[in-house]
Structure formats: structure tokens, C-alpha cells
Amino acid sequence: MKVFVLGAGAWGTALALGSARAQQHQVTLWARDAAQAAAMQSSRSNGRYLPGAAFPPGLQVAGGALPVLADTLAQQDLLVIASPMAGLRSLLTQLQGSTVPVAWLCKGFEAERNSHFGLLGHEVQAQVAPHLQAGVLSGPSFAQEVAAGQPTALVAASAHAAVRDALVAAFHSSSLRVYANEDVVGVEVGGAVKNVLAIATGLCDGLQLGLNARAALITRGLSEITRLGLALGARAETFMGLSGLGDLVLTATGDLSRNRRVGLALAQGKTLEQAVAELGHVAEGVYCAQTVLQRARHLGVDMPITACVVELLHGRIQAKEAVALLMGREPGAEFTPV
16 A cells, blocks of 8 residues: 655654554655655664654655645545645645545644634535545554554544545554544544633643542533534544543543643643743644634533633633633533523
């Protein structure tokens, strides 16, 4: 099988490694920067994002402009977009005429465009490349652990069986289980909103509010994800799966979580700018929190934890004020109609 991964960050590199190593597929990892691509091909590793993870023989590196690689792309069995959310629209636009199955890895909402709220990945694809057979690969996963071959489970979501089958064939192995799902909306909502809630959980832990508080925050956060997802047309059962509960627990509690680390830094009194600068990587929750809240309010969905995170990120409240706002809400039923 021929797999082409567009984006040589940590996650794209980790999946490329896994596919080439475990399945012995012919995998190409593409970097926009030709110099970076040449350096990775020469060193047989990605020293910038995954130092110490050696490339297997089946993994090759390409770089430069995608139009030059048009013939190569047409010969692939699967194209995987491993860019941040900000790069998805551009890459989908360049692939819009492709007949090869396409899937993206990014989790989040696109930034606001032309005074309209941002979109999920499948909504971006519907705008710029509606004829693609496309989907998303998501779930609870840290790149370092996948690169190291540690046990991981993901979900391949698409309305097209060919895309689901291609993702399973490309990445399923003895260390990486890939489950199929048709609910693209639910998988994307879970992957996007958990990043925002991980900031809240990092804040909770940074303030040393205790394990009771963390459990309550994760549970009520899952309720927020579910309410928004159902309002957008998702299936309820998706949020009890890998891309819902699974991804939320990992991102909210794992020390490798960038979004959690943002919350920890804010709890220490650091500014948002300081917190992001220290990461050196993208924390999608920082960039999509406002959009999540906008979509929720547009749909009449109550998301109080998300609202507090937005106020905190914009500097309108301090960390301890966020706790007071959430704990000071009026009593209510645990489960309410959506």
C-alpha cells in the first residue's frame, strides 16, 4: 500500500513511522520546507519533533510544492493531511481534484473567516473540495507513544467505506487498533472540544483543587461535548467512544497534553503568551475555544466550562474567578433535554 502523509510534525511523523514499520507499507512523509525534508531524509529521523525515532526503510521524505508532486499523489492509495487546523483548507483546495481517499488528522475548529464562525474539518471540505472521498482519523493518542510502538486505539470516521477501509489497512497493526465509524461529525466534535476542556482541567490541577474537582470537570465537560455534538447532528454513542470519552480523558489528564499544559501555566500566573511560547507547538484549544463557544451559542447550547475558558484566555477573568463562576451556578438536573 502507498501512503502519502502531508505534514511532518510530531503526529504526522508518528503515524508515518507506524505504518512503514509495522505494516511495511511504502510511506512518504511530506514537509512543506524542502530543506527540512532533505535534512530528515539524510538523518533518517525528525529531530525537530520526534528526536530519537529512527525512520524504517519503507519511509521516505519529500518536500517542496505539492503541484510538482501531482503525479506521485495520483499514484497513492491514501493521502493523509497532518497539518494543524489552520492548514487544512489550503491543502484540501490543492487536493480537490484527487480521486484518492483523503483523511485529515487535525482536531479543532477553523478560525473565524469573514465574520462567520469557524468550521469543523468536514465543513471545510464541503466548501472547498466537496467531491473528495474524505474522512478523519482521531482518538486518544500522543505522538511519542505511537512512535515508540506503545498500544494505542484510534477511530477512522467517514461516510465513505473506501476511506474507512484505507485508514484501517494503512495503520491497523499489533500496536495500533483502528476502529471504523460513520459519524464524522461526532468524531470531529469530540476531537475539537476536548482540547478546550483540557485547558480547564490543567487549570484545575494547577490550582490543586483535588481529584474530586478533576473528576467532576471531566464528566461535566463530556456533557458539554455531547450537547454540542448532538446539536450539530452527531450520534450520542460516539461520545462514549474513543474520540469522545477516550480522547477527553487522555488530553485532560496526560502530562504530554499541550492543552493541559496551557491550563497548568495559567494556574501558575503566567500569561497566555508565555504559556504558548513555552510549548513550542500548537495547542489547538487556545485557537478554537472562541469558535466552540460561538457555535454553541448560535445553536442555543449551554457550555459553561467552555465559556469560562474563553473568558480566561482573553484575560477577562483570573484563574480563581473561573472556579468561583462554575461553582456559583444555580443548582440543576444532571441530565436535561438537548
